[in-house]
Amino acid sequence: MFLPEFSLPVRIPLRFFRTAPWWLALSALLLLTLDADQWQQRFAPPMLAITHLLALGFLGNIMLGALLQVSAVLTGVRAKHAPFWGMALWLVLQLGTAMLALGLWQMQPVLLQAAAAILFCGLISLALWLLHRFWRSGTRSVLSWPVIGLGLTAVSGTLLVGILSYGFPAIGLNEILRAHIVLASITWLIALIIAVAFTVVPMFLVAPAWPQALNRWLLPALLLCALAAVMDARGLTILCLPILAWLFGLLRLLQNSQRRADPARYLWGWGAVNMALVLALLPWLVDVSDTASILMAGHFVLAGVLPIITAMLAKIIPFLLWLDYRLQVPSGGKLRHMGQLFPERWLKRLAYLSIAMGITFWPLFQLTFKAIPIIILLYAGAIAYCLRRSVQTQQVAIVQAKTLSAQTSNQPK
Amino acid sequence: MSITSALLQQHRHCDDYLAQAEATARAGQWSDCQKLTSIFCQTTLAHFALEEDSLFPVFEQASGMIGGPTQVMRNEHAQARDLMQGLQEAAAQQDSDDFIGCAETLLLLLQQHNMKEENILYPMCDRTIPHLAEEFA
Numbered sequence: 001m002f003l004p005e006f007s008l009p010v011r012i013p014l015r016f017f018r019t020a021p022w023w024l025a026l027s028a029l030l031l032l033t034l035d036a037d038q039w040q041q042r043f044a045p046p047m048l049a050i051t052h053l054l055a056l057g058f059l060g061n062i063m064l065g066a067l068l069q070v071s072a073v074l075t076g077v078r079a080k081h082a083p084f085w086g087m088a089l090w091l092v093l094q095l096g097t098a099m100l101a102l103g104l105w106q107m108q109p110v111l112l113q114a115a116a117a118i119l120f121c122g123l124i125s126l127a128l129w130l131l132h133r134f135w136r137s138g139t140r141s142v143l144s145w146p147v148i149g150l151g152l153t154a155v156s157g158t159l160l161v162g163i164l165s166y167g168f169p170a171i172g173l174n175e176i177l178r179a180h181i182v183l184a185s186i187t188w189l190i191a192l193i194i195a196v197a198f199t200v201v202p203m204f205l206v207a208p209a210w211p212q213a214l215n216r217w218l219l220p221a222l223l224l225c226a227l228a229a230v231m232d233a234r235g236l237t238i239l240c241l242p243i244l245a246w247l248f249g250l251l252r253l254l255q256n257s258q259r260r261a262d263p264a265r266y267l268w269g270w271g272a273v274n275m276a277l278v279l280a281l282l283p284w285l286v287d288v289s290d291t292a293s294i295l296m297a298g299h300f301v302l303a304g305v306l307p308i309i310t311a312m313l314a315k316i317i318p319f320l321l322w323l324d325y326r327l328q329v330p331s332g333g334k335l336r337h338m339g340q341l342f343p344e345r346w347l348k349r350l351a352y353l354s355i356a357m358g359i360t361f362w363p364l365f366q367l368t369f370k371a372i373p374i375i376i377l378l379y380a381g382a383i384a385y386c387l388r389r390s391v392q393t394q395q396v397a398i399v400q401a402k403t404l405s406a407q408t409s410n411q412p413k
Numbered sequence: 414m415s416i417t418s419a420l421l422q423q424h425r426h427c428d429d430y431l432a433q434a435e436a437t438a439r440a441g442q443w444s445d446c447q448k449l450t451s452i453f454c455q456t457t458l459a460h461f462a463l464e465e466d467s468l469f470p471v472f473e474q475a476s477g478m479i480g481g482p483t484q485v486m487r488n489e490h491a492q493a494r495d496l497m498q499g500l501q502e503a504a505a506q507q508d509s510d511d512f513i514g515c516a517e518t519l520l521l522l523l524q525q526h527n528m529k530e531e532n533i534l535y536p537m538c539d540r541t542i543p544h545l546a547e548e549f550a
Binding site for chain 2: 202203204206258259260261315319322326331336337338339340343344345
């Protein structure tokens with residue numbers, strides 16, 4: 001079910017989307033300051049801080065913006081005072097991200113505890129509210145699974161800060177660390193990408209519907225596999241199975257898409273293959289060395305997640321802006337279609353950049369690691385520019401249409 | 414055949430024509446593109462007319478739901494008509510950027526519109542006015 005009349009005011013998800021590139025740019029600038037030794041240590045304080053800037057600041061803003069929008073459109077879930085609560089959640093995320101990154105960089109327990117408290121309260125409240133609304137709406141929404149994942153990620157992150165600060169609860173640090181990484185990357189990030197793909201791939205790429213069995217069982221299976229990996233590291237070996245099932249389903253849909261020349265089609269395929277590749281290699285490489293882990297994580301984000309995010313943003317944002325324009329200017333006006341807000345050539349350039357980032361990551365890491373943040377910075381600048389221009393174009397078109405309409409109505413008859 | 418399955422087939426035909434028209438525009442085959450655009454517009458407008466002139470009034474009368482889902486559908490038809498006009502103009506002027514922009518917006522608009530009709534409105538029609546199914550088959 002798809003109910004665009006339940007769209008949130010477009011500024012709510014846009015605020016999250018437009019903030020994300022700034023955190024990505026900050027992460028890249030901080031990466032530039034690291035020396036060769038720090039690049040090789042995944043648990044060095046600066047590396048932990050940058051990881052969280054990327055995960056919460058960049059990916060977190062995009063995923064939460066998408067979750068709010070998709071929840072409203074697919075299941076009609078909306079807060080009573082959506083602008084207020086949207087702003088409150090945005091502030092919680094930015095403040096929590098900044099404090100957590102600073103706390104990790106300086107290893108300041110007070111900052112870490114404050115960040116954990118802020119993020120835990122904000123994210124758990126959001127997860128519980130969304131689950132309650134899904135349950136009340138009576139729809140069996142696939143979005144429930146990533147929302148459960150978001151809650152579990154917030155809980156495991158808070159426990160991790162508790163162990164680091166007070167040694168409480170009495171769980172091994174390695175176990176809770178593995179739990180946090182698996183829950184954040186699998187049950188939250190990948191689960192949300194899969195849930196969004198169930199709707200947007202058939203719709204945006206004019207592809208057949210997903211098989212009912214995948215729609216119904218894939219996300220619970222993914223959660224079960226992730227929980228098995230949380231309980232026991234050997235469970236990591238089965239994590240790739242649901243992802244591979246999704247990958248084959250996705251590739252089949254892309255094969256049968258009627259929009260074969262759309263750049264988004266290649267980005268979805270490329271990103272999904274890389275995500276599945278990392279998860280398939282994970283159990284064999286993760287304990288080998290810090291360098292292997294950093295390479296895997298970098299490949300997962302740059303070659304796996306980033307192309308899919310690029311494809312999603314380049315479709316969702318201009319369509320939302322165009323719908324919002326049509327709401328304010330029901331007919332006529334200069335803005336005829338979404339291509340005037342976000343031309344396809346922008347998506348093509350972003351696609352080249354994101355695919356280049358994925359392909360060059362490993363060789364650059366070995367040969368000239370300082371080039372990696374420079375490419376990331378380029379991508380962050382490009383996506384921030386595209387978003388800003390889209391919004392500006394829409395705003396100017398609305399003002400022009402309203403001015404013209406006022407002038408026409410004031411003319412003597 | 415139910416109303417849902419009959420009209421769902423019409424949606425798929427329209428999607429096919431639009432996707433083919435877009436592919437020919439991307440390939441710069443403007444003569445084919447203009448023909449396919451014309452077929453797509455005629456087919457889609459005929460489908461809209463069938464709904465607006467036959468299905469919606471009968472459903473509104475039988476269910477008493479006037480100004481509800483059928484009004485939302487009519488508004489979206491109006492938006493789609495605007496975009497179809499843009500699509501035909503872009504095809505006539507052989508402007509590929511404009512054509513792809515109109516086609517993509519129209520595709521997304523129609524896809525979400527079709528989802529609502531196929532999942533909500535048509536099943537309601539099947540329950541309320543099943544006798545119309547034979548006319549649409």
